[in-house]
Amino acid sequence: MRTESDSLGQLNIPKTAYYGIHTQRALHNFPISSQPTHPELIRAFLEIKQAAAKTNATSGNLDRSVAKHIVSATKTLLNNPIDLSMFPISDIQGGAGTSANMNVNEVIANVALEQTGRARGDYAYINPNDDVNMAQSTNDTYPSAGKIALLRLLDPLLLELQNLIDALGNKADEFSTTYKMGRTQLQDAVPMTLGNSFHAWLKPLLRDDLRIKTARDALYMLNLGGSAIGSGINVSYHYQVHIVPNLAGITKLPLTQAHDLFDATQNLDGLVALSGTLKTLAMSLSKISNDLRLLSSGPRSGLLEINLPAKQAGSSIMPGKVNPVIPEVVNQVAFEMFGFDATITAAAEAGQLELNAFEPIIFRSLFAGIEHLTSAMTTLRLNAIDGITSNKSRLAQDIDLSVSFATAMTPIIGYQEAAKLAKESIRTGKSLRQLAEKKSCFTPDQLTHIFKIEDIVINARTPEHGLVLHAPTQ
Incomplete structure (x- = not known):
């Protein structure tokens, strides 16, 4: 174990852990979900920290050698699959995401320290807050x-x-x-x-x-x-x-x-x-x-x-x-x-x-x-x-026995008469075509038109598979 300190006191951290005291407190405080922080969120955090180190170095606010180690650490982490053992905090957490932000800060600092031959937790040289988090807040x-x-x-x-x-x-x-x-x-x-x-x-x-x-x-x-x-x-x-x-x-x-x-x-x-x-x-x-x-x-x-x-x-x-x-x-x-x-x-x-x-x-x-x-x-x-x-056979059977053709009859015999034929078809089990053929109110051409499914379903295709309505031919 190693011991780290913050404003609340000291905690023992597993010696092999790349995270630090803030992450350890979050693990204790937020045992909510078995799902850790999303890898894509961590990846984006690492990229932000890399960009921040480069920007702070060129502004003169961050020592260039420290910035170089932070950038190297982020690249090492980004070049490999996200290791969730380094980022174990529940994705449901209090603090508006501060724990996730600090978790990333701590891991980057410790990876950078290790790359320079220093011990994890030796924050006097590379600090999670002062260096990795420079010019940043969890708010942004x-x-x-x-x-x-x-x-x-x-x-x-x-x-x-x-x-x-x-x-x-x-x-x-x-x-x-x-x-x-x-x-x-x-x-x-x-x-x-x-x-x-x-x-x-x-x-x-x-x-x-x-x-x-x-x-x-x-x-x-x-x-x-x-x-x-x-x-x-x-x-x-x-x-x-x-x-x-x-x-x-x-x-x-x-x-x-x-x-x-x-x-x-x-x-x-x-x-x-x-x-x-x-x-x-x-x-x-x-x-x-x-x-x-x-x-x-x-x-x-x-x-x-x-x-x-x-x-x-x-x-x-x-x-x-x-x-x-x-x-x-x-x-x-x-x-x-x-x-x-x-x-x-x-x-x-x-x-x-x-x-x-x-x-x-x-x-x-x-x-x-x-x-x-x-x-x-x-x-x-x-x-x-x-x-x-x-x-297709089931679909054709449904259409053949359907009374929907009564709708096409309404312009010829009116809504009420068409409704009577539809009800008779349902009551007797006879098809609407059989009943209509016995009626003297339809000409052969009208019957052909009423029961021609292609005329009822106008289905010309466009490149978007939509419908095109065609005016009837004279």
Whole structure:
């Protein structure tokens, strides 16, 4: 063991630990979650510390040899997978993220000390607070690191969202002439195509993609240089001017400096907006999953309009049962995101005066939501959408027995008479065509038009798989 001191006293630290006393206290104080600080958050913190050391060295405030060792330590840590034994604090923590910030400061200091042949904890030479944390506060480093982490996590989400959109578009084309019954309030409406369903599902996802990208733009603006509450205390003018450009060079992200550092420290509306877009995406995915479960219900007593790929046995007691497990798991991820959004909104609203103390739960919820939604879209595409087939005979039977053709009769015989025919069809079990052919009020040409499914379902395709309405020919 080694002994370290802070303003509260002394603590014994495991001799092999790269972290220090602040991290040790956090481990004792926050035994909340088994999930440690997210690796992407740590990675962003390390990049911030590297940029800060370089900037403080060029400003003349940090000894260049000390800065060199800090930069070397961050590069060593960044060049390897994040070792969570070095960063073990629960991702839910008090103190607005101070423990996470100090954990990174301590690890960098001790790695740098070790690289110079000094003992871990020998902070007289490289100090976690005075050197690694120079010109910084958790008030500006934590939200900045969180935004950088979010930017990186959003890249795979947006890529998978586009992949899912493309997969739905392919199915829209594949089923563009597969006719089926449309439904409103779960009751028969009018004919459509199965391709229309897939087209209708992908359109909200396109809007979700645009909303997420718009919300993402706010994440590029950082409040680094603001220090405590955005006051800029203990920060040189050189640092304020150069820290964000230097960090942008390290991260390869188009980061910009906030114009009002005081406002940027307090303001979490961009994170709430991002959460809202993720909730809307979750809602879209849940709607698709609900429809897939309903359309594939059966195999004898349900709709059975489509077949989902069979992925696993559905019951431990009922032989042969296969459940729609992929849409079910996507539904659950959506429900989780709804809860995350409520948590994020409550945490952002609960901030008081010059700082929000609840950023850890905000970022934790956003990280988990993004990762889970990304994985949900992947499995939905690969294990459900790509393998969907249609039950054409069932779809044709539904259309043949449907009374929806009464809608096409109304311009000829009126709503009331068409309704009577529809009710008679339902009562007798005879098809509407059989009943209509016995009526003298329809000409042969009219009957042909009424029951020609291609005329009812106008389904000309555009590059976006949309519908084009054509004027009737004279």
